[in-house]
Each structure stands twice: as structure tokens, then as C-alpha cells.
Amino acid sequence: MTVTRSALANELLDRLGWSSRTCHELVDIFFAEICAGLAAGDKVQLPRFGVFVLREKKARPGRNPRTGEPRDIAARRVVTFKTSHHLRKHCNRGVYLPPMDRGNQEVHDQLTTVGPPPEPQ
Incomplete structure (x- = not known):
């Protein structure tokens, strides 16, 4: 999905x-x-999710993959994303509970102690 x-x-x-x-x-x-x-040019931080950062890439020589012809690749800005520890932890366990769903601590503890997600078939 x-x-x-x-x-x-x-x-x-x-x-x-x-x-x-x-x-x-x-x-x-x-x-x-x-x-x-x-x-x-600001860093965008979304707590418990991750950080978006804009990086400057320098101009560099490259090649057209189809023809092999040398070309210059222009300088550009690219967006990178680094996941938070919390998101990685929840993705690896197969469970994500947003902060608003944490009303019942016992249920939260049960769900976050689930093992790794099942192997793909």
C-alpha cells in the first residue's frame, strides 16, 4: 500500500x-x-520520525550511460532524509504506535515487545 x-x-x-x-x-x-x-536551506526535524536536510552537491564530470559520451553534471541541491531511532526501532519490530495512541501503557508495552516482522514469502 x-x-x-x-x-x-x-x-x-x-x-x-x-x-x-x-x-x-x-x-x-x-x-x-x-x-x-x-x-x-533549513533542516526540517520531525521528532520521532526523522530529519530532512538539504545538501549541496558540487559539479562533477559524468557520462551518458546510453552513449558513453562524457558530460558535465551540474551542481545541484538534493534532499536527504535520516530516520529517527524511534522510527527505525518500530519499523524493525513491525509495530508503530504514534504518541496519541499511548493511552494504555500495558497495551503499548505488549505491542512494542513484538519480535521482528515475519519473513517475506
């Missing part, structure tokens, strides 16, 4: 009961703020 903007907005709609339009606008604003922060 792929998580899309629409799926995120629908999840907000189900959880919060706001209007569909409001939920879609909220998702769009969220991503626009991340893009604006990166475009300004």
Missing part, C-alpha cells in the same frame, strides 16, 4: 471528523511548510 496525500487527509477526516476540505488543506499546508523550510 502506498500512503498518499489523499489517504492522509482521509485518515484525518476519520480520526478528527473535520470536513474533507479542511483535512486536505491541512495536509497540503504541512507538506508546503516542509518544502518551504528546505528551500530556505
Whole structure:
């Protein structure tokens, strides 16, 4: 399953009961703020999720893979993402509990002690 903007907005709609339009606008604003922060050269930190960083790559020589012809690759900015320890831990266990779902500590402890995810078939 792929998580899309629409799926995120629908999840907000189900959880919060706001209007569909409001939920879609909220998702769009969220991503626009991340893009604006990166475009300004800022680091975007999402606690318990990860960090987006804009890196400058220098110009370098390269080759056209089809023809083998040498070409110059222009300098550019690229976005990198580093996952947080919490996200890696939860992905490796196959369980992710967002902070809002932690009302019952006993259930949380049971779910976070699950072993590694099953082997793919």
C-alpha cells in the first residue's frame, strides 16, 4: 500500500471528523511548510520520525550511460532524509504506535515487545 496525500487527509477526516476540505488543506499546508523550510536551506526535524536536510552537491564530470559520451553534471541541491531511532526501532519490530495512541501503557508495552516482522514469502 502506498500512503498518499489523499489517504492522509482521509485518515484525518476519520480520526478528527473535520470536513474533507479542511483535512486536505491541512495536509497540503504541512507538506508546503516542509518544502518551504528546505528551500530556505533549513533542516526540517520531525521528532520521532526523522530529519530532512538539504545538501549541496558540487559539479562533477559524468557520462551518458546510453552513449558513453562524457558530460558535465551540474551542481545541484538534493534532499536527504535520516530516520529517527524511534522510527527505525518500530519499523524493525513491525509495530508503530504514534504518541496519541499511548493511552494504555500495558497495551503499548505488549505491542512494542513484538519480535521482528515475519519473513517475506
